Amino acid sequence: MEAGGPRRRLVHLDLKGAPPRASYLAEVLPLLRALGATGLLLEYEDTFPYVGPLEPLRAPHAYRYRPGAGGGRGPRCRAGPGPDVSLSPRRSAGEVRAVLSQARAQGLEVVPLVQTFGHMEFVLKHKEFAHLREVEVFPNALNPHKEESRALVKAMIDQVMAQHEDLKWFHIGCDEVYYLGEGEESKQWLQQQGNTPEKLCLAHIKAVASCVVSSYPTVTPIVWDDMLRGISEETLAESGVPQLVQPMIWDYAADLDVEGKVHLIEKYRRCGFSKVWFASAFKGATGVNQSLTLIGHHLKNHLQWLEVASSSPADVLEGIALTGWQRYDHFSVLCELLPVAIPSLAVCLQALKNGGYSEKIKENVEKLLGMSNLETDTFMSTSLGTFPGSNILTLVTQVSFYLKSSVDELLERNRYVTGWFSPYHRKRKIIHPIIMHHFHPDAVSLLSKWNAVVQDLQAAMEQVFHKCTVEEWLEENVHPSLQKLQQVVDDLDKAIKAQQ
Structure with missing residues (x-):
């Protein structure tokens, strides 16, 4: 001993x-x-x-x-x-x-x-x-x-x-x-x-x-x-x-x-x-x-x-x-x-x-x-660290804590989305033009922010892991929320173009 x-x-x-x-x-x-x-x-x-x-x-x-x-x-x-x-x-x-x-x-x-x-x-x-x-x-x-x-x-x-x-x-x-x-x-x-x-x-x-x-x-x-x-x-x-x-x-x-x-x-x-x-x-x-x-x-x-x-x-x-x-x-x-x-x-x-x-x-x-x-008692560590791969920890923490919750906040708790941009409205393109402008900037901004984080994470992971690992982790932990957000932004863009 x-x-x-x-x-x-x-x-x-x-x-x-x-x-x-x-x-x-x-x-x-x-x-x-x-x-x-x-x-x-x-x-x-x-x-x-x-x-x-x-x-x-x-x-x-x-x-x-x-x-x-x-x-x-x-x-x-x-x-x-x-x-x-x-x-x-x-x-x-x-x-x-x-x-x-x-x-x-x-x-x-x-x-x-x-x-x-x-x-x-x-x-x-x-x-x-x-x-x-x-x-x-x-x-x-x-x-x-x-x-x-x-x-x-x-x-x-x-x-x-x-x-x-x-x-x-x-x-x-x-x-x-x-x-x-x-x-x-x-x-x-x-x-x-x-x-x-x-x-x-x-x-x-x-x-x-x-x-x-x-x-x-x-x-x-x-x-x-x-x-x-x-x-x-x-x-x-x-x-x-x-x-x-x-x-x-x-x-x-x-x-x-x-x-x-x-x-x-x-x-x-x-x-x-x-x-x-x-x-x-x-x-x-x-x-x-x-x-x-x-x-x-x-x-x-x-x-x-x-x-x-x-x-x-x-x-x-x-x-x-x-x-x-x-x-x-x-x-x-x-x-x-x-x-x-x-x-x-x-x-x-x-x-x-x-x-x-x-x-x-x-x-x-x-x-x-x-x-x-x-x-040690929560998942959060405020400092970045200098150990090999510490940037991956920082970015994975961001994704794990905030990606899904921020997308859900926008899509499930924003009254403009739930009230005037529901799946029913999106499918039939029944969109009120004023309502769209209320949350289009928020959706685009959120998507842009997360795309940048994910790009950084992907680059950091590729230094440490093979491509198949990076793909698997992103498909499991990132894509479900990010694709949902991307789809909303795409539907918004189509609806706005249709109004022009």
Whole structure:
């Protein structure tokens, strides 16, 4: 422990939505280090530049290769028959390697995360891999009975491993394996005496972890713990899983049950797990389409985790990952963008590093972020900040607070609009000429103002994100109100021209 906080503090970068450009990450990593991060938990999902038969997994915005020397070396996990999908790239993954090199330069340890059981939508949505689904119609969970499923997982692990050096941990996911046991092969397997969904889950985790451990003896697998929590001590102990993996206990609530977590840690210890990790959240855990981060919620979450740490044996905690979810799953909308949540991350990291939060620590956070007044209890922060991407936070705050409300104010609460320029009037072009002039200047002025803000936001976002992220965020958060306003102005212009 360091000053009451966990010694290892990994910042989770969830790259399955709004993956930042490598150039932006290069700007942010020194700040993360200064704030107290000791490492990164990199969840690549579809942004890893997979090659060979795995190439379909790469999103159009995946981190790019550049010509260069051969990829990283290391043993390959092989699994019997099936296609050889364990190809190691012959050229280095340029952007991935650059980020990893920058992380190393900052003294940040990297732990890669590859989902290998649940949350496999980014793989199983593709026709090439759809036959490996647990339930035919759902792309979320992998069928644990197929040899080819294990070959696929091992191939993904090998390609990611090949780009990393000196790894101590590798996160194999395994959370939220919904519909496990509901596939046809699982139903048959469960009819055999003594077989249960819990044993099926543990068998797959053991198979994946065994591959990692046998092929990469210096690497310890980490798993999310939610599928393990409800399993009896006896079943866990007998499975052999505790000797292979370290569980990462996650809870993102502001009022998590400290006593319950301490008991859970004790249970895991009795089952044979040598160490555990915690997982908190600095963003992406308070609403599926949340656009601004409520720092107070996340600060409380971290202060509760500090209580759990101080109530547990000192030698049990390996570290904590501060999760920053970008989507709730592969198909859901974006939640808070990384630059928007950096003040929350700063507060949480500093609380963990110092074993608590005080006025002095708040002042240090403000200094590191270049903010004169950091508000933790509301969404509003009055100062702009100088941290990378702070302009995005300022503009997103404006849009989130005022765009919809200002358009609604004009269109739903202005008596001239509701009384004389309703959809009925607009459709039939029954417009009183005097009435139009009462609110035409207001509508044009409001549209002009918001177009300028959105133009600035788009330009700022394009510095940090790929075009597809910018488009998605604007379509979800800006276009509904702006298009409504634009339509009114267009109808007004037509009506005025018709009167001339």
